Amino acid sequence: MSVDAYCETTAREDVELDALYRDLLIGVTHFFRDPEAFDVLRQRVIPELLDATPQGQELRVWVAGCATGEEAYSIAMTIAECASSAIDPSWVRILASDIDERALEIARAGRYPSGIAADVGAAR
Numbered sequence: 001m002s003v004d005a006y007c008e009t010t011a012r013e014d015v016e017l018d019a020l021y022r023d024l025l026i027g028v029t030h031f032f033r034d035p036e037a038f039d040v041l042r043q044r045v046i047p048e049l050l051d052a053t054p055q056g057q058e059l060r061v062w063v064a065g066c067a068t069g070e071e072a073y074s075i076a077m078t079i080a081e082c083a084s085s086a087i088d089p090s091w092v093r094i095l096a097s098d099i100d101e102r103a104l105e106i107a108r109a110g111r112y113p114s115g116i117a118a119d120v121g122a123a124r
Contacts (some may be wrong), residue, residue, distance in 0.1 A: 025100050029067040031112075031119040032074045041075070046082040059092050066096035069107025070116075077124055 001009070010017040032038050053059045061079070063072040076094050083092075098104050 029070045031070045031116055042078050046079055050083055061094045063096040066098045066107055068103045072096035
């Protein structure tokens with residue numbers, strides 16, 4: 001099928017357009033997916049953010065393309081680990097967004113299979 005013919009097909013068939021949409025989304029995610037990046041966040045970025053945020057002011061973190069939420073929850077756990085016990089966790093806001101409504105439903109629920117224990121670790 002030519003590109004022009006495929007464009008016409010997606011214009012008239014919602015099922016084909018939805019299939020293309022799903023093919024373009026990246027569905028690969030899991031807790032602490034990029035360990036090196038989380039090490040940098042844990043050692044340098046988050047401590048600097050915490051130090052730079054005045055007491056009583058909200059710290060806002062945005063996770064764009066959050067998929068089913070694993071990375072947003074991983075960042076939340078990392079912030080909690082970096083913050084001292086004296087810090088009020090209510091001033092931390094993590095905003096997560098994605099264009100895939102089905103993935104967001106999973107992220108909102110925050111319920112994952114027990115198999116995540118391998119990625120998250122026993123302490124978490």
